[in-house]
Amino acid sequence: MPVQDLEYPKQPFSTVRRYDSRASYSLEQIHQIINTSLLVNVSFTVPDTPFPQTLPMIGQMGSFDRPSADTGDVLDLYLHGYVSSRVMNLSCKKDDEQKKQKTGGDNDDAPPPAASAAEYSQPGPTGLPVTIAASHVDGLVLSLTPNSHSYNYRSATLFGYATPVTDAAEKLWAMELVTNSVVRDRWRHTRVPPNGAEMQSTSILRVKIAAGSAKIRSGFPSDDKADAEDEALLGRVWTGVVPIHTVLGDPTPSPYNRVDPVPGYLGDYVKGTNKYAEETAQEQATKAMQPKGKADG
Amino acid sequence: MPVQDLEYPKQPFSTVRRYDSRASYSLEQIHQIINTSLLVNVSFTVPDTPFPQTLPMIGQMGSFDRPSADTGDVLDLYLHGYVSSRVMNLSCKKDDEQKKQKTGGDNDDAPPPAASAAEYSQPGPTGLPVTIAASHVDGLVLSLTPNSHSYNYRSATLFGYATPVTDAAEKLWAMELVTNSVVRDRWRHTRVPPNGAEMQSTSILRVKIAAGSAKIRSGFPSDDKADAEDEALLGRVWTGVVPIHTVLGDPTPSPYNRVDPVPGYLGDYVKGTNKYAEETAQEQATKAMQPKGKADG
Structure with a gap:
């Protein structure tokens, strides 16, 4: 555990604007959400289309240089997944060009770069700019009016630069990290190490994180005063939380x-994971949020 | 149900390239995945940063003009969520400019537009280009080697153009659609209709879909022949599927x-949803895939 709770710097693209009282920039909280997600969504822009690509991948935070680092430390994100080298090269090139344009400063038509646009691109990160999103839904929050309905949730977003891992030792380490994130301690209970063809065919991306944020809602519904004092309404509408969690069934x-x-x-992992997931959903159902400015949505 | 199984046209940005034997372009399958997801991830590009924005939102397929349309029909995606009008305007403008550039054809530096780039942008869709992603993980697929490990999953991606719904009747209809997707029949058991302030503060986006795809894996693990015939390995490594599903707990x-x-x-919805989810995970655990060209990953 680091001495103090580290936070990601707020960048224009990473700052939570809606319900900002639910925001967190804590590395510990963000990494925890990512590490307990079965999948993360990896999005990046591609040439010739206005639509970002989004690919579901398995991801896990880790530090190859300091494998004993804690969840709240500065970590990289390791992804088990593949992005075509064409896309990767084109997008990296595009990113370079954008940076060049921004520092060139002679393009009057371009919008002025945000104050920190240059900042986060220092000291010259390379790789494909990616946005990583993961969410847990912890409960349905049912209030008196549709508008106050909500979810209890923990969602995280990371922004960073992805490059393929080419070093054999780092790749092997990341493959073990990812495999053991699916089932704890699975790696050494399988046929390892991978042979040459397996090493070759496995693609691991390392994402250097530039910024990140989380958004968390917990607790019971809250309704506007007029509704909450309407006796007839209270007598008619059930309000509360339906907790939600993910269950691993019988192998x-x-x-x-x-x-x-x-x-x-394996049996222990299934039991332990289910217990943790169920307890988390129950806790989130009743855990009060920090006081906030606005009625719930 | 439409007379035949409709499919989304394959576009360069929507075609599944890895494990394409797992791909589906069926409206029915794609819409079903979206409609049964608690959240969808909505990604779009924003000015001044190379990172796409990704926001989790509640989404549901529907047709305001033909509310009785089936899941497999041509439908719009309705999202409960907010995108700042600044981003929406800037991004739409950028999209317009890109289209203008491409049809102008006098920019030798630009990569040649893909054959269908003009096609999908006809007949001039307006709105924010968004990519929608949703995934269900149905099981952990545990094989003899880490490389053959996989998930059973159903993931869907939609590409379309988002605009805010401003028509009051359509907005009210979409609010009911979204609320009842959270808990079936919830809408009429709450205080409705929303008052003026609630209508005003609720933001609904309608996405006109341009293309979409799904990727589905089901069934048991499969291992390479050399491993599957290794008696010592077979005697040592447990192989199979750990089914996964989402559970709604006690309200x-x-x-x-x-x-x-x-x-x-509410009680019936909780029971019904849990039964369906558990059965789906079990079915997917043992359901054989279509024959495919490559060993599993």
Whole structure:
């Protein structure tokens, strides 16, 4: 654990504007949301279309240089996934050109760069600019009026620069990190290390993080005063939270499985994960938010 | 149900390239994934930064003109969410400029537009270009080697043009659609209709869909022949699927709730949703994929 709770710097593109009382920039909170997500959504722009690409990938925060780093430390995001080298090269090139334009400063038509646009692009990050999003829905928040309905949720966004991991030692380390994030301790219970062809065919991206934010809502619904004092309404509309969590079911052996019963590390992981998920949803259902300025939405 | 299974046209930006045997362009399948997702991720480019913005929103497919349309029909996506009008205006303008550049054809530096770039931008869609992503993880697929590990999943991506809904009747209809997607039949069991201030403060976006795709994996793991015939390995590594589904827990009344017991429509929704989710995960665990060209990943 770092000595103090580290926060990502607020950048124009990373600052939460709606319901900003729900915002957090804590590395610990953001990394925790990412690490407990089964999938993260990786978005980036591609040439010749106005639509960003979004790919679901498995991701995990980690530090190859300091593998014992804590969740709240400065970490990279390792993604198990593939982006075509064409897209990666074109997009990196485009990014370089944008930077050149911005520092050139002789293009009167271009909007003036935000104060920190130059700042975050220092000291010259390379790679594909990506936005990473992950969300847990912890509950349905049911109030007296549709407008005050909400979810309890924990969502995180990271912004960074992705490059393929080419160093063999780092790649192997990241493959183990990712595999063990799917089932704790799975790696050493499989046939490892991967052979040459497997190393070759596996694509791992490392994302150097430039900024990040989280947005968290917890607790019961809150209704406007006029509704909350309407006796007839209170007598008619159920209000509260339906907690939500993800459940790992009973491991179902493959037709060629010969290991029976289910190994301890796997059974324990299923039980532990389910217990944590259910408890989290219950806690979030009743945990009051920090006081905030606006009625709920 | 439409007479035949409709498919979205394949566009350069919407065509699945990795594991394309898992791809689907069926409106029915794609819309079903979106409609059963608690959240969708909405991504779009913003000026002055290379990072796309990604916002989690509640979304539901529907047709205001033909409210009785089926899931497999041509539908719009209605999003409960807000994008600042500054971003919306700037991004729409940028999109217009890009189109102008492309049709101008006198810019030798620009990469040649893809054959269909002009096509999808006809007949002149307006709005913010957005990419919508939603995924269900149906199971952990555990094989003999880390490289053959996978998830069972159903993921969908839609590409379209978002505009704020301003017509009062359409907005009211969409608010009901979205509310009832959170809990079936919830709308009429709350205080409706929304008052003027509530109508004003609620932001609904309608996305006209230009293209879409889904990617689906189901079934047991599959391992390479050399591993699958390794007796010692088979005797040591558990292989199979851990099914995953989302569970709605027991509704927890708010401190000001006075309706007891939990109303039938809510209790039934919780039970029905859980049953469907659990059965889907179980089915996906054992359901064989279509034959495909490449070993599993």
